[in-house]
Amino acid sequence: DAGVTQSPTHLIKTRGQQVTLRCSPKSGHDTVSWYQQALGQGPQFIFQYYEEEERQRGNFPDRFSGHQFPNYSSELNVNALLLGDSALYLCASSYVDNEQFFGPGTRLTVL
Amino acid sequence: KQEVTQIPAALSVPEGENLVLNCSFTDSAIYNLQWFRQDPGKGLTSLLLIQSSQREQTSGRLNASLDKSSGRSTLYIAASQPGDSATYLCAVEGGSQGNLIFGKGTKLSVKP
Numbered sequence: 001d002a003g004v005t006q007s008p009t010h011l012i013k014t015r016g017q018q019v020t021l022r023c024s025p026k027s028g029h030d031t032v033s034w035y036q037q038a039l040g041q042g043p044q045f046i047f048q049y050y051e052e053e054e055r056q057r058g059n060f061p062d063r064f065s066g067h068q069f070p071n072y073s074s075e076l077n078v079n080a081l082l083l084g085d086s087a088l089y090l091c092a093s094s095y096v097d098n099e100q101f102f103g104p105g106t107r108l109t110v111l
Numbered sequence: 112k113q114e115v116t117q118i119p120a121a122l123s124v125p126e127g128e129n130l131v132l133n134c135s136f137t138d139s140a141i142y143n144l145q146w147f148r149q150d151p152g153k154g155l156t157s158l159l160l161i162q163s164s165q166r167e168q169t170s171g172r173l174n175a176s177l178d179k180s181s182g183r184s185t186l187y188i189a190a191s192q193p194g195d196s197a198t199y200l201c202a203v204e205g206g207s208q209g210n211l212i213f214g215k216g217t218k219l220s221v222k223p
Contacts, residue, residue, distance in 0.1 A: 004154075031209065033209060033210075033211075035211075040215070041215055042115070042200055042202075042213030042214050042215045042216055043155070043200075043202075043211070043213050044213070045210045045211060045212070048209050048210065055209070056209055056210055058210065088152070090154060090155065092155075092211075094209070097142075097209050099145070099157065099160055100157075100209075100211065101157065102147075102154045102155040102156075102157070103154050104153060104154040105152075105153070105154045107152065
């Protein structure tokens with residue numbers, strides 16, 4: 001079992017650009033959640049996808065959007081990047097509302 | 112609004128010591144509480160999950176307790192080792208099930 005995988009590992013973008021991050025859930029999991037972790041902070045919940053729909057959303061602007069595919073994999077899109085979007089983006093998967101398992105993260109740097 | 116606080120922010124101990132990390136939360140209406148370990152620049156590794164109906168969980172040298180009524184949890188690490196050096200994060204799953212709310216973590220350094 002490969003566990004939760006994320007791509008890419010690192011990404012460098014400039015202000016105003018758009019970025020797409022990808023997540024493949026652990027085998028048997030159908031729910032994907034995304035978190036943003038700024039340096040020195042705990043992760044903050046962005047949103048959660050279940051059955052290809054956004055089920056919950058944290059306090060993040062509409063520049064942050066997502067998608068879940070029929071195979072349960074997910075994408076996180078961020079438009080009009082700001083310097084403050086620089087962070088480690090973590091994906092977690094679960095079976096419905098059971099324990100969440102986290103991936104290794106994608107480090108996004110916005111210059 | 113649920114808030115999670117972890118004390119201390121950083122801790123340095125000699126190898127072999129037993130230690131306690133603290134976590135407090137403001138709203139006792141939680142589904143569960145989870146402790147994670149994070150190595151620098153890496154993802155989160157789940158250590159222990161305590162359901163709201165449970166009082167404690169144990170795994171090897173780790174023991175976590177939960178007191179919902181007082182809004183507190185502790186993570187006890189026995190006989191610490193240099194390999195335990197990492198940031199330890201506490202998270203609660205609260206009013207919106209599936210939404211984990213994290214503290215800022217305790218950075219642990221175990222000196223040989």
